[in-house]
Amino acid sequence: MQQASDPIVKDLVLIGGGHSHAIVLRMFGMKPLPGVRITLITEASDTPYSGMLPGHIAGFYTHDECHIDLRSLASFASAQIYIDRVTGLDLTNKKVLCANRPPVAFDLLSIDIGSTPAKISVPGAAEYTIPAKPVAQLLTHWYQLVEQVKQNPQKPICLGIVGGGAGGVELTLSMQSHLQQIFKAAQQPTENLEIHLIHRGAFLMPKYNSWVRHRFKKILNQRKVHLHLQQTVGEIRSHLTSLLIKCKSGLKVECDRIFWVTQASAPEWIEASGLATDPDGFIQVDDRLQSVSHPEIFAAGDIATILNHPRPKAGVFAVRQGKPLFSNLRRTLLGKPLQPYQPQKQYLSLIGTGDESAIAAWGAFGFGSSHQLWRWKDLIDRKFMERFKNLPNMTRRQGDKETRGQEENYQLPITNYQLPIQPSAFSLQPSEMRCAGCGSKVSSSVLERVLQRIKQGQPNYDDRKDIVIGLDVPDDAAVVQVPAGQLMVHTIDYFRSLIDDPFIFGQISANHCLSDIFAMGATPQSALAIATIPYALEAKVEETLYQLLSGALKVLNQAQTPLVGGHTTEGAELSFGLSCNGLVHPDKLLRKGGMRSEQVLILTKGLGTGTLFAAQMRRQAKGSWVDAAIESMLVSNSAAATCLMEHGATACTDITGFGLLGHLAEMIQASFGVAVELKLEAIPVLQGAKETLQKGIFSSLHPENLRAARYIANLDRVSARPNFPLLFDPQTSGGLLAAIPAAQASACVNSLQALGYSQSCIIGSVSHLPIKDNTTKDLRQSFSSPISIKV
Numbered sequence: 006m007q008q009a010s011d012p013i014v015k016d017l018v019l020i021g022g023g024h025s026h027a028i029v030l031r032m033f034g035m036k037p038l039p040g041v042r043i044t045l046i047t048e049a050s051d052t053p054y055s056g057m058l059p060g061h062i063a064g065f066y067t068h069d070e071c072h073i074d075l076r077s078l079a080s081f082a083s084a085q086i087y088i089d090r091v092t093g094l095d096l097t098n099k100k101v102l103c104a105n106r107p108p109v110a111f112d113l114l115s116i117d118i119g120s121t122p123a124k125i126s127v128p129g130a131a132e133y134t135i136p137a138k139p140v141a142q143l144l145t146h147w148y149q150l151v152e153q154v155k156q157n158p159q160k161p162i163c164l165g166i167v168g169g170g171a172g173g174v175e176l177t178l179s180m181q182s183h184l185q186q187i188f189k190a191a192q193q194p195t196e197n198l199e200i201h202l203i204h205r206g207a208f209l210m211p212k213y214n215s216w217v218r219h220r221f222k223k224i225l226n227q228r229k230v231h232l233h234l235q236q237t238v239g240e241i242r243s244h245l246t247s248l249l250i251k252c253k254s255g256l257k258v259e260c261d262r263i264f265w266v267t268q269a270s271a272p273e274w275i276e277a278s279g280l281a282t283d284p285d286g287f288i289q290v291d292d293r294l295q296s297v298s299h300p301e302i303f304a305a306g307d308i309a310t311i312l313n314h315p316r317p318k319a320g321v322f323a324v325r326q327g328k329p330l331f332s333n334l335r336r337t338l339l340g341k342p343l344q345p346y347q348p349q350k351q352y353l354s355l356i357g358t359g360d361e362s363a364i365a366a367w368g369a370f371g372f373g374s375s376h377q378l379w380r381w382k383d384l385i386d387r388k389f390m391e392r393f394k395n396l397p398n399m400t401r402r403q404g405d406k407e408t409r410g411q412e413e414n415y416q417l418p419i420t421n422y423q424l425p426i427q428p429s430a431f432s433l434q435p436s437e438m439r440c441a442g443c444g445s446k447v448s449s450s451v452l453e454r455v456l457q458r459i460k461q462g463q464p465n466y467d468d469r470k471d472i473v474i475g476l477d478v479p480d481d482a483a484v485v486q487v488p489a490g491q492l493m494v495h496t497i498d499y500f501r502s503l504i505d506d507p508f509i510f511g512q513i514s515a516n517h518c519l520s521d522i523f524a525m526g527a528t529p530q531s532a533l534a535i536a537t538i539p540y541a542l543e544a545k546v547e548e549t550l551y552q553l554l555s556g557a558l559k560v561l562n563q564a565q566t567p568l569v570g571g572h573t574t575e576g577a578e579l580s581f582g583l584s585c586n587g588l589v590h591p592d593k594l595l596r597k598g599g600m601r602s603e604q605v606l607i608l609t610k611g612l613g614t615g616t617l618f619a620a621q622m623r624r625q626a627k628g629s630w631v632d633a634a635i636e637s638m639l640v641s642n643s644a645a646a647t648c649l650m651e652h653g654a655t656a657c658t659d660i661t662g663f664g665l666l667g668h669l670a671e672m673i674q675a676s677f678g679v680a681v682e683l684k685l686e687a688i689p690v691l692q693g694a695k696e697t698l699q700k701g702i703f704s705s706l707h708p709e710n711l712r713a714a715r716y717i718a719n720l721d722r723v724s725a726r727p728n729f730p731l732l733f734d735p736q737t738s739g740g741l742l743a744a745i746p747a748a749q750a751s752a753c754v755n756s757l758q759a760l761g762y763s764q765s766c767i768i769g770s771v772s773h774l775p776i777k778d779n780t781t782k783d784l785r786q787s788f789s790s791p792i793s794i795k796v
């Protein structure tokens with residue numbers, strides 16, 4: 006995130022976490038530009054490094070070795086990261102349109118989204134073939150295939166690969182190498198694998214010299230790959246249990262899987278947005294990597310065509326463009342003249358042959374294949390990846406110092422921010438001079454605009470007569486009516502953002518806040534919001550508030566809960582919370598007390614958000630772990646609460662800050678006369694949480710939560726177990742913990758899982774606690790250790 010003291014004055018948005026942007030982010034991490042909020046919008050939280058991808062498919066590199074963790078990199082660059090797919094651009098209003106969130110505003114935009122193989126025009130190709138990009142999709146199919154062959158190595162398999170460029174050839178050799186290893190290990194003939202490589206041209210790898218082409222053709226022939234040159238695929242059909250490739254010449258090839266690795270194409274939304282593009286739809290940029298039609302937009306990598314220096318679509322150029330792209334983005338933000346970039350004409354290609362050997366190509370020359378060349382390639386690739394794995398620990402001061410050293414006349418943008426597009430009323434004061442009290446409120450004009458914007462597409466609550474005064478009829482306070490015979494349940498939560506994405510944070514926070522209502526068996530009635538928005542220019546405050554409230558409203562709308570008011574201030578860090586009220590019939594009220602012997606305990610979500618986000622702050626959590634934790638936090642507890650009640654729950658709570666044990670202790674205390682046996686190994690864990698706990702990474706609240714360990718009877722026996730610290734891990738938007746009659750338990754768990762609470766399970770049982778001192782109902786005085794842990 007931005008440093009607390011830097012008001013945000015400009016939004017630099019990066020679309021796609023390709024090679025060039027990975028370098029740009031790293032360089033912004035090394036040389037931050039105060040006042041600039043960087044936002045990376047990427048489909049996935051990691052991105053493959055193309056140089057090692059074929060080696061990964063061949064089985065030489067693990068997934069992590071050949072992927073850049075974009076969450077970690079964004080955190081290093083103090084950038085926001087939005088995991089989403091961009092679907093278009095609104096260039097008039099300078100907005101990026103995304104598949105799953107409100108439009109994202111930018112002042113300066115950079116696009117590095119790579120390319121995808123062209124196939125749309127071939128009937129059946131989109132339906133039946135596996136494109137080489139997006140790589141994540143290719144890898145999902147590839148892992149499935151590898152697993153299938155491992156499970157059934159005696160079964161022959163036939164693969165078709167369409168496209169004989171460098172990518173197609175390398176993919177062919179890599180897939181063959183890996184699958185043949187599996188056959189060998191299972192003592193099956195390698196002839197069980199048949200591969201057909203189909204290519205339109207007379208020569209493979211048309212962008213390479215004739216020596217390289219012939220060398221690869223020879224290798225493919227030696228390895229008994231069926232080569233079909235000068236064959237244009239006309240149609241792909243499903244044929245009984247296999248697929249049929251029909252070429253225009255009449256050739257037919259029957260395969261089990263078909264991989265599509267044809268020449269690069271650009272997504273349609275680029276051209277549709279109005280950006281100047283070349284005839285193939287790639288963004289036309291000048292020597293400064295700046296769009297020739299829209300100077301506020303830059304592009305690099307496969308998606309860009311440098312008008313004066315067209316080059317092949319290859320990872321090597323995307324990598325090389327990272328540094329000049331960074332320099333020119335930065336120069337644009339500082340109002341400095343841009344610098345031209347000229348890609349090299351000759352470049353070295355080291356192309357793997359699938360057997361830990363490589364062939365080198367340099368202009369008209371070629372060498373190999375040899376193991377030495379592979380080792381050299383391996384060294385270069387690992388060195389490149391090392392730059393993203395071991396990110397230096399930068400302090401703000403270091404960055405500024407470096408910045409000042411390299412950028413003449415650099416001054417903090419709050420006082421002298423030279424931009425081509427000057428903010429109209431640019432009179433921000435440093436945060437330490439900003440007013441407190443009601444002077445710290447977000448201005449009424451911003452609030453009004455945001456409320457107007459979020460109103461669009463909101464449900465109409467006109468029929469809700471219980472909302473007497475809400476946002477539609479502004480007054481000093483909202484007025485709601487409690488229907489006769491109902492009780493009002495009232496709760497509040499508020500906390501600092503744990504992720505760099507206000508839209509997702511708004512959703513998580515709203516889920517968390519509503520959980521108290523659901524845990525008590527109530528239905529939410531209305532909510533009041535409280536938000537702190539980081540210091541920024543008015544337009545930036547508006548965007549942050551809009552994203553945040555859009556997220557919260559997404560959840561509130563699903564819960565049919567109108568937002569009836571709120572309070573918004575500016576401050577150092579993004580924070581948000583809701584005060585929610587709900588309604589419940591007195592007979593239906595679920596409480597912490599109410600656990601009975603012979604019941605079992607059900608937990609609906611995995612534990613681990615505390616340790617995972619503590620690790621994320623230290624850049625020690627894998628992006629995929631954080632993705633899974635966010636996915637869990639985005640799940641509402643509404644349906645789970647209904648399900649638990651339908652299965653006879655008599656006590657319930659939501660797991661939040663005090664961790665599982667703290668909240669369980671509250672339940673035991675409130676239930677009086679019960680003891681609990683917890684099955685430690687049965688407790689569901691979020692992906693990666695065990696690893697981060699084992700590294701000794703705990704939430705800052707963890708030591709305080711550990712006090713609840715005094716309730717454990719057999720503490721000595723269990724405290725060294727690896728999962729033990731999980732019991733004290735504070736949860737954000739955690740699951741529900743409920744006591745259910747044992748007879749209903751498995752049906753309840755099945756229903757919860759069918760509802761999408763995939764990690765829900767039975768984690769323990771309740772028994773009767775013989776009371777020694779029944780003069781008091783205080784747990785601490787009657788029994789100090791009512792929890793035993795089974796390992």
Ligand SMILES: Cc1cc2nc3c(=O)[nH]c(=O)nc-3n(C[C@H](O)[C@H](O)[C@H](O)COP(=O)(O)OP(=O)(O)OC[C@H]3O[C@@H](n4cnc5c(N)ncnc54)[C@H](O)[C@@H]3O)c2cc1C
Pocket residue numbers: 020021022023024025026046047048049051052053055056057058059089090091092117118119120137138139171172173175176266305306307308318319320321322323324
């Ligand atoms: C099988 C295969 C092997 C290859 N091997 C090599 C090789 O060995 N050496 C080499 O130099 N080149 C190789 N290439 C080519 C290389 O992959 C590309 O040239 C290179 O990846 C381009 O880099 P880039 O930065 O332009 O984009 P990419 O590396 O493709 O990255 C684009 C990023 O943008 C994201 N993205 C895409 N669309 C959107 C969207 N709408 N919204 C949000 N995010 C989006 C993607 O998820 C991805 O993270 C190979 C290609 C293939 C298919």
